[in-house]
Amino acid sequence: MKKKNLFTASIITFSIILLFVSSCCQPLTLPPPGETPQDEYLIDTLPGYVDQPFELDMEKLDILLEDITEGEHGKIHSLIIIHYDGLVLEEYFMGWTRHMRHPIYSATKSITSALIGIAIDQGRIDGVDEKLLNFFPEYDDIANLDERKESITLENVLTMSAGFTWDEWNAPLFDECGNPTPENGATKWIQSSDWIKYVLDRPMSNDPGTKFVYNTGGTH
Numbered sequence: 001m002k003k004k005n006l007f008t009a010s011i012i013t014f015s016i017i018l019l020f021v022s023s024c025c026q027p028l029t030l031p032p033p034g035e036t037p038q039d040e041y042l043i044d045t046l047p048g049y050v051d052q053p054f055e056l057d058m059e060k061l062d063i064l065l066e067d068i069t070e071g072e073h074g075k076i077h078s079l080i081i082i083h084y085d086g087l088v089l090e091e092y093f094m095g096w097t098r099h100m101r102h103p104i105y106s107a108t109k110s111i112t113s114a115l116i117g118i119a120i121d122q123g124r125i126d127g128v129d130e131k132l133l134n135f136f137p138e139y140d141d142i143a144n145l146d147e148r149k150e151s152i153t154l155e156n157v158l159t160m161s162a163g164f165t166w167d168e169w170n171a172p173l174f175d176e177c178g179n180p181t182p183e184n185g186a187t188k189w190i191q192s193s194d195w196i197k198y199v200l201d202r203p204m205s206n207d208p209g210t211k212f213v214y215n216t217g218g219t220h
Contacts, residue, residue: 078093
């Protein structure tokens with residue numbers, strides 16, 4: 001009987017400890033940043049369109065706003081709709097306002113590709129066929145260097161088909177408490193002392209241009 005009671009007590013104690021540990025680790029939710037108002041916002045200077053051929057269903061938009069407010073679509077911070085050069089809708093949620101700068105994360109990848117296009121148009125870069133390693137002559141000790149790595153072009157990096165060994169999909173970037181997950185390839189890259197060299201040193205797993213592999217480090 002004593003052994004049974006001891007076993008039951010141990011189970012209860014372990015359950016309480018597990019509950020306590022679990023309750024100490026909640027999913028990370030960052031508060032909105034401080035406001036940094038600007039003197040002028042380009043969104044307020046949109047000319048609009050007088051004879052627009054279509055009209056938006058405002059009733060449906062009202063339903064959408066209600067659903068967002070109730071959390072039906074996740075943690076959305078803002079919703080802006082521009083229709084025919086006119087501001088139709090501008091709403092913010094969860095304490096965010098138009099005066100707060102928001103990290104845009106992987107949307108930066110599209111901006112990067114646009115900047116490459118501008119650089120080519122200005123003659124600063126000959127084209128997307130230029131070899132990647134030619135832009136980094138200061139790195140004269142690149143690891144795992146072979147013919148495949150030497151043939152990587154800007155196009156390969158822009159299309160995420162450089163051929164580097166990379167994995168940032170099979171493990172989350174952050175755990176439920178917001179801590180970096182060491183198994184994620186992007187986490188290893190972020191924690192490295194030299195972001196550029198870390199990418200250039202990666203071993204090759206595919207011929208450049210043959211396989212798409214999502215690679216944030218390659219975009220950098």
